[in-house]
Amino acid sequence: MKKLMNQPDQYVDQMLEGIVAAHPELKRIAGTQVIVRAHPKAKVALVSGGGSGHEPAHAGYVGVGMLDAAVSGSVFTSPTPDQVLSAIRAVDQGQGVLLVIKNYTGDVMNFEMAADLASMEGIAIEKVIVADDVAVENSTYTVGQRGIAGTVFVHKIAGAAAEAGMDLATVKRIAEKVIANVHSMGMALSPCTVPASGKPSFVLGEDEVEIGIGIHGEPGTHRENLRLADEIVDTLLDRILAHSGVVDGDEVAVMLNGLGATPQSELYIAYRRVAERLRARNIAVHKALVGEYMTSLEMAGFSISLLKLDDELMSLLDAPADTPAYRQS
Incomplete structure (x- = not known):
């Protein structure tokens, strides 16, 4: 194996350090693997994420007109519910949060658990699940079709709707329209x-x-x-x-x-x-x-x-x- 890295257990952490060093418009929530916009806007917030190793997804899409936060798990491993909850808390501006989840068993379970915890804290939260892969119905990681690169279109279009000031129900409806198409x-x-x-x-x-x-x-x-x-x-x-x-x-x-x-x-x-x-x-x-x-x-x-x-x-x-x-x- 040839990799441009230091210690394998620091792979994701050092990657995230590099992202915020290169892009001062982003910041990392201390003690987490969450990247957020350094200058948030009062609007519906979009949170997505998943295992690392898919770069530029997901942190590369944090910014104006797309995501407000990205949660990075270990390589090819879903982030934990507490990491997702940290992202939700960090970006909630009182107008609600939409979670964009790719259809993998770990992602769905952990993001939904974080959504339940956030809802108990009084945060208005909705979620959509992307399942755009037409290749197979079930696989090692999923029940049903997998979520793959089509997710980026969901980030872009739902992100634009949120940036334009649309409410949470409307942003979710638009995200679901993208997913269906x-x-x-x-x-x-x-x-x-x-x-x-x-x-x-x-x-x-x-x-x-x-x-x-x-x-x-x-x-x-x-x-x-x-x-x-x-x-x-x-x-x-x-x-x-x-x-x-x-x-x-x-x-x-x-x-x-x-x-x-x-x-x-x-x-x-x-x-x-x-x-x-x-x-x-x-x-x-x-x-x-x-x-x-x-x-x-x-x-x-x-x-x-x-x-x-x-x-x-x-x-x-x-x-x-x-x-x-x-x-x-």
């Missing part, structure tokens, strides 16, 4: 290595790929021999379109997300095929995001997320944002 699927060319274990999370043969991989290395639908990039894109996109309800003439946003070790050149090769396929069906791409938005340490591979848009979602997607990992004027 975003669908994703990924693949891996190679595994990653969790620092504490020192061993790859799974093994692929030299000419094998995993189709439908999860963001922690969970198995997908099947393994197969490496094929042409266009053929792999077609496999993922066909399944996404079959689940999405997107039809000819619709308008969408697309995220072509690298998993940590895929060159930008290869991501653009993949996106080229996505654009070609959508154009052939007269599906207009309103916004295309190509890059690393929710990774899996140094895993090689990518995921595609397709968000069906209406006027409301489009307007909020286009709203300004200023965070370390997502800036839009």
